[in-house]
Amino acid sequence: MPRVELPVAPRPHEDELISSWLGRTAALYDLDGEQLRQWLAPHADRLARPDIALDAVEAAQLAAACRMAPARLQELDLARVWPGLKSEWLPQTAGHQKRALSHIDLAWCAMCLAEAHATGGAYLDHETALPLIFCHRHHVWRHDSCRRCQPRKPPRFVYGARVELVCADCGAPLRLQQGITPRPPYNEVTPQSRFALDALFAFERAVRRAILGHYAVLPGVGAVPPRQFLSVITDLVWLLTTPLGNYDSMINLFASRTLPFTPNHAPWKWEPLVYSECSPLWRAWLLSAIVTILAAEPVSHIMSWHVLRGRTHQNLEWLLDRASRGSLIYLAVNFAQDADRWPHELRERAQAHPKWIRDEIKGEKAAFDAMCAERNRPVGIE
Numbered sequence: 001m002p003r004v005e006l007p008v009a010p011r012p013h014e015d016e017l018i019s020s021w022l023g024r025t026a027a028l029y030d031l032d033g034e035q036l037r038q039w040l041a042p043h044a045d046r047l048a049r050p051d052i053a054l055d056a057v058e059a060a061q062l063a064a065a066c067r068m069a070p071a072r073l074q075e076l077d078l079a080r081v082w083p084g085l086k087s088e089w090l091p092q093t094a095g096h097q098k099r100a101l102s103h104i105d106l107a108w109c110a111m112c113l114a115e116a117h118a119t120g121g122a123y124l125d126h127e128t129a130l131p132l133i134f135c136h137r138h139h140v141w142r143h144d145s146c147r148r149c150q151p152r153k154p155p156r157f158v159y160g161a162r163v164e165l166v167c168a169d170c171g172a173p174l175r176l177q178q179g180i181t182p183r184p185p186y187n188e189v190t191p192q193s194r195f196a197l198d199a200l201f202a203f204e205r206a207v208r209r210a211i212l213g214h215y216a217v218l219p220g221v222g223a224v225p226p227r228q229f230l231s232v233i234t235d236l237v238w239l240l241t242t243p244l245g246n247y248d249s250m251i252n253l254f255a256s257r258t259l260p261f262t263p264n265h266a267p268w269k270w271e272p273l274v275y276s277e278c279s280p281l282w283r284a285w286l287l288s289a290i291v292t293i294l295a296a297e298p299v300s301h302i303m304s305w306h307v308l309r310g311r312t313h314q315n316l317e318w319l320l321d322r323a324s325r326g327s328l329i330y331l332a333v334n335f336a337q338d339a340d341r342w343p344h345e346l347r348e349r350a351q352a353h354p355k356w357i358r359d360e361i362k363g364e365k366a367a368f369d370a371m372c373a374e375r376n377r378p379v380g381i382e
C-alpha cells in the first residue's frame with residue numbers, strides 16, 4: 001500500500017520530463033517537485049535528478065501515489081527515451097548566478113510553452129533537458145533564465161485557469177517572453193548572414209545527434225562517432241576559452257555575422273569551461289567559432305568577420321599558432337591518454353603543427369600544474 005494517495009494528479013504527456021510532471025503535480029499542493037518527491041517517496045534511493053535513471057522503487061512509489069502504472073513513468077526516463085544518450089552532457093550546474101537552475105538545468109522554448117499552454121497547460125518536454133541553443137521546430141532561441149529579472153530560484157509551475165510555468169522570483173509567465181529570433185547584428189540580413197545562421201543550425205543538429213549517441217557530421221571532416229565528435233568540441237572549447245595573456249582568450253577573436261554582440265571573455269583562472277554548462281548565447285558563440293575553425297575556407301570566411309577585415313583564415317593551424325602553451329599541454333595530454341580521441345585527419349593536422357608538444361608531456365604537465373598552483377591567479381601562461 002502506498003503511504004499517500006493524491007486525490008488529484010495530472011497525467012504526464014508522452015514527451016514530458018519527469019521533473020516537469022512532478023512540478024505540475026506538486027503545484028496543485030503548493031509544493032515544488034522536490035518537496036513532492038520527499039513526501040511521496042521518502043525512502044527511495046534517490047539520484048540527484050528524477051529525469052534520468054529514476055530509481056525503480058521511487059518510480060513505483062510515485063506512480064502508486066498518483067494511481068498510475070509505474071511503466072508510464074519509466075517510459076519518460078531519458079535513459080529509456082534515448083538509449084545512447086551521453087548523460088554527462090546534460091547540464092547540471094546548480095544555482096549559477098543570474099540563471100534559473102535547479103537540480104536540472106533547462107533551456108526552454110517560449111513558443112513551445114505557449115503552444116502547450118494554448119492546448120491545455122504548459123509543460124517541459126524532453127528536449128528542454130539537452131544543452132541546446134535553439135528550438136529547431138520554431139527557429140528561435142532557447143532560454144535558461146527569466147528575461148525580466150535576474151532570478152535566484154528555478155522556475156515553477158502555478159495553476160490559474162491553466163497551468164503556467166513562471167519565474168519564481170518575479171512571477172512572469174515564461175511563455176510570454178517571446179519575440180527573439182536569431183538574426184544578424186546591425187539588422188543586416190544578407191545571403192551570407194542567412195547562410196551563416198543555417199550553418200549554425202545544422203551544426204547544432206549534429207551536436208544533438210552526437211549527444212544522443214549517434215554518428216554525426218563534423219564540419220570539414222565528415223561523419224564521425226559520437227565520442228570523437230564530442231571530444232573535438234570539448235577540446236576546442238578549452239583552446240578557445242582558457243586564459244591567454246592579460247584577461248583575454250581566443251574566443252574574443254571570432255565575431256559572428258549572425259549572433260548578437262561579440263564575446264568578451266576575460267578568464268583569470270585556469271578553469272575549464274564546459275560546453276553543456278554554458279548559456280544558449282555562449283553555446284552559440286562557441287559553435288559558430290568551431291564551424292569557422294573546422295569548415296572549408298569559403299564556409300569559414302562566411303562564419304566570421306575576421307577575413308572581411310583583411311586577415312587570415314581562422315582554421316585549426318591559426319588557432320594552434322595563437323593558443324596558450326597551457327592549452328597545448330592539455331591537448332597533448334588528452335591525445336597521449338587516448339590516441340583515438342579525435343578523427344584521424346584532424347589529429348594528424350594538430351600533431352603536424354610546429355608548436356605541437358611531442359616530448360616530455362608528463363614533465364610539461366607537472367611543471368604547468370606547479371606554476372598554476374604557485375600563482376594564486378594563474379593567468380598569462382604563454
Ligand SMILES: [Zn+2]
Pocket residue numbers: 109110111112113135136137138139
Ligand atoms: Zn519551440
Ligand SMILES: [Zn+2]
Pocket residue numbers: 146147148149150151167168169170171172
Ligand atoms: Zn523573473
